[in-house]
Amino acid sequence: MRVNYIFYAVALVQLGMLSVLPPQAAGGQRQGREQLSAQERAWFDTFQQGTLYARGWKDITSTILAKAPVELKSDLQRNLEELGAKIGREWSKSNDIRKIDSEMLRQWGNMLERTAECEPAKIPQVVATLNQKVVALLD
Known part of the structure; x- marks a missing residue:
């Protein structure tokens, strides 16, 4: 069952979705990651890094940043990292309690x-719109 979700996440990443962390960038990502169980950390890492079958959020972020205007890249990278961390922490939870599913990712x-x-x-x-949706889901 979880394998299906991995496949969906991979497909989503290939569509250009997965990649964001808290405003504190990598430090914020680590802090949020540390609050997860070992199993959730593994899923979080899968979301961020991707798999053989799907690109991870970090790769998606790189692709998006490559297409963004130069003057927007710094803030955009920080915002994508923040968003990715929020999404990844929630998506990594057990299927029965998480509020973000693979269809949303797609x-x-x-x-x-x-x-x-x-x-x-x-x-x-x-x-910003996606961040608002995520925040609303998590509240």
Whole structure:
């Protein structure tokens, strides 16, 4: 059952979705990661790094940043890292309690990928919108 979710996460990542951490960047990611159980940390790492079958959030972030206007990259990277950490921490939870599922990842990935391809200047607005959705789900 969990393997199906990994496959979906991988597909989502390939669609251009997975990649963000807290505003404190890597330090914030580690701190949030430390609050997870060993099994959740493994899923969090899978989300961030990807697998043989799917790109991870870090790779997706790199792809999006490569298409973003230069003047937006610094803030955008921080915001993508923050978002990725929030999403990854929630997605790594047990299927029966998590509030973010693989279908959401697919939709959000498609949204990010389309924006990066067609309207790169609007990537920050899409990231902000996704962040608001995630925050609302987690409240």
